[in-house]
Every structure is written in structure tokens, then in C-alpha cells.
Amino acid sequence: MNKFSKSFKALWAGEVISEFGGAAGGIINGLLLFELTGSKEWMGILWLIYFIPSLVLQGISAPFLNHVVKEKMLKNIQLIRAFAYLLPLVGYLIGSTFTTIFGLILLQCLLGLMQPIYASLSFSLLPDICDEEELADANGLLDGTIRLMSFLAPGATSLLLVVSPMHLIYGLSSLMFLASYFALSQIPKTSTKKVAAWTKKIWWTEMKEGYKTFFKYPHLLRLTILSSTVQFAVGATLVLSVPFIRGDLNGESWQYGIFSGAFPVGYALGMILLTRLPKNAQTMYFGLIGGGLSFVFLYFVQSIPLAWICELFGGVLFPLFNAQNAATFQRDAPRERLTQLSAVRLLFIRVTMPLGILFASSSIFDLSTRQTYFIVGSVIVLPGLYYFVISLLRPDSRLLTQQEKQKIS
Missing domain, CATH: 1.20.1250.20 (MFS general substrate transporter like domains)
Known part of the structure; x- marks a missing residue:
């Protein structure tokens, strides 16, 4: 880890923190929806709401991504995710089933739209902040630790559920994405080109x-x-x-x-x-x-x-x-x-x-x-x-x- 640049370490920290927050929030999404509806069909709908807009945007967003400042866009996406995780929490606190489900749907839709943009930008940022001979190790480190977080997050979330109400996990996820935003803020701007x-x-x-x-x-x-x-x-x-x-x-x-x-x-x-x-x-x-x-x-x-x-x-x-x-x-x-x-x-x-x-x-x-x-x-x-x-x-x-x-x- 010491051989990598400060910018890569900031990207790595931002990715790991947000992956943990996203995995924890994803678990609560399913649990909360099933508690409210008792329907496995709604579970399928929730994933379709995530997946379909995500693939559509993936197909048409490519032309835009060459004309954005990558570091700035990555931070903005994490802010959007941080606020999106508060939507079902607000519905739950209000006590309205409809508002909570609507918040879940809006959350999933926003996450689906943000994910392909974030993944493409972070992938293309690596050659700017790593030496060429470090790219394989850098990709392996990012991919491996992210997958490890996807393994650790469910267990940690289960322990949190023992001592905390389920809906408060959304607050934790929101804070994790906010922390990711501050970690990504440590990456200096690598491109000076004017955005078209x-x-x-x-x-x-x-x-x-x-x-x-x-x-x-x-x-x-x-x-x-x-x-x-x-x-x-x-x-x-x-x-x-x-x-x-x-x-x-x-x-x-x-x-x-x-x-x-x-x-x-x-x-x-x-x-x-x-x-x-x-x-x-x-x-x-x-x-x-x-x-x-x-x-x-x-x-x-x-x-x-x-x-x-x-x-x-x-x-x-x-x-x-x-x-x-x-x-x-x-x-x-x-x-x-x-x-x-x-x-x-x-x-x-x-x-x-x-x-x-x-x-x-x-x-x-x-x-x-x-x-x-x-x-x-x-x-x-x-x-x-x-x-x-x-x-x-x-x-x-x-x-x-x-x-x-x-x-x-």
C-alpha cells in the first residue's frame, strides 16, 4: 500500500467506505421492504428498479463522461448517495408505509443511475493517479478490498441490528457515503481541459x-x-x-x-x-x-x-x-x-x-x-x-x- 500515491489511497479509502455503507444499506432495503409488504414480488421489483435504469444510462452516458471533471463528479455522486439513503428513513420516521416504500423506490432508482457513472469514472481515473506498472496491483487491491467489504458488511450489519433499530442503519449508510465524499476530496484535479x-x-x-x-x-x-x-x-x-x-x-x-x-x-x-x-x-x-x-x-x-x-x-x-x-x-x-x-x-x-x-x-x-x-x-x-x-x-x-x-x- 505504501508504494501507491496519496491520490490512489484517497480513492481506495473512498471506495472501501462507500462499499461498506452500500452493502449495509442494501441489506436493510430488503429487510424493510419485506417487513412492510411481506411480498417476494416486491423484492424482484426493487431490483428491477435498480437494474433497468442503470443499464439504460450505462448505454447512453458514454458521450458525456469524456466531458466531465472526474474527481468532482465522483464527489458529487457520493453526496447524492448520502442524501438518497435518508429518503426511506424520513418515510419511516413519518410513519407512512407509502412514503417509506416510495423512498425505497427512489433510493434504488438513484443508486442504479449513479453506479455506472461512478464505476466508469473511477476506473478511468486510475491511470491518472497510478504508474503504468502499478495498474494491475492497484486494480487487484481495489477489487479485492471491495469484495472483502461485501463479505464483512452483512456480519457487521447483523451485529448492529442487535443493538439498533433497523431504520437507523440508513443513517449509518448516509454517514459512510459522506465520509467517502471527504476521502475523495483529497484527490487533486488531474485534468485541466475545458469541459465542453x-x-x-x-x-x-x-x-x-x-x-x-x-x-x-x-x-x-x-x-x-x-x-x-x-x-x-x-x-x-x-x-x-x-x-x-x-x-x-x-x-x-x-x-x-x-x-x-x-x-x-x-x-x-x-x-x-x-x-x-x-x-x-x-x-x-x-x-x-x-x-x-x-x-x-x-x-x-x-x-x-x-x-x-x-x-x-x-x-x-x-x-x-x-x-x-x-x-x-x-x-x-x-x-x-x-x-x-x-x-x-x-x-x-x-x-x-x-x-x-x-x-x-x-x-x-x-x-x-x-x-x-x-x-x-x-x-x-x-x-x-x-x-x-x-x-x-x-x-x-x-x-x-x-x-x-x-x-x-
């Missing part, structure tokens, strides 16, 4: 140019598609995890809790492993293959401890792919269009998650839980194996480290 005024012509021209530029870089498109296969599998596991542990393996609720927590714990370990391995194409594709095999292995396991090990195994290996994949994109995409292309990349990745959910929950294919795990794992493993072999036979200079390029030259 918005017009419909600029938007449409930039929209076409952004997607056209994205497809001019086939190796970045390839890595984005590989990341999309991972998100497809993640979407499927949202449907599969509970029936697999509780149904196929006849496990208890606490055993499912360990199963769901094994992956983020493994991911934090994988982040540490990444700092000790060479940053090259072979390591990256090895992480992709190993992570995919963790899904395939679930087809065969007959005991819950082995299922825990599979999840831990996947968590350890996926950072080797994800962090280097992100670093390659940040390094090779045109710097003047990185923010815009990051939004396009994120759209490709995020849209596959609901496809994975539909695939796993659809009755059309008539697949068992184990068969679905095998298929989604194979979707990751097969292209990973192909590109691993290609990287050995025909190294792509764009995926080599500086040391490897020097050896070749």
Missing part, C-alpha cells in the same frame, strides 16, 4: 465515435467479452447458490452463509497472491481458467465442505484475470477517450449478468443446478484455454509487461 458544453449534436457524434473506437481495438474487445462470460456465470450463481446448498446438498442456512462468504474471502487472498506473481498473459488466462473450473467442479462435488473449497478456489484465482484485464484496458485504450470507452466496456460486462439470471432460472432448457454450473463454467474455461495456448505460441506484445518487451527486443 452539451449539445444534441455533440452527444450523437460522441456516441457513434465511442462505440466505433471501442471496436477498433480487437484485443480490448476480446478481454471485455471474456469478462462478460464471468459476469454471465455470476448472474447464474445468484439463482443457483441457494438451491444448490439447501436443495442438492441438503445444507443448513449457516452452511449457505459460509458458501456465499468463501468467494470474497478467497478474492482477498487472490489479491495478495497477485502481488507475488508475474503480470503476464499466461498468469491472466490461468486465473480465468481456474476461476471457470471452480464452477465446473461444483457439478461433481457431493459434500458441502468441498463446495466451500470450490468457491474459495475460484475467489483466489479470478483476481489474476480481473486485475490484469482491467489494467490492460486502462493502459491500451486511448487516454483521451478512456472514460467513454470504460462506460462502453462496463455496459458489455453488466448486461450479461441478467442474461445469466434468465439462463439459470428459465425452464426452457430444463437443466439441473449441477448441469447449469457445468455449462456456465465451460463458457469461461474453453475460451480461456484457447487464449492461454495462443499466448504461449504467439505472444501478444500488448499484453506483455515492460520487462518481457525488453527481453524480446
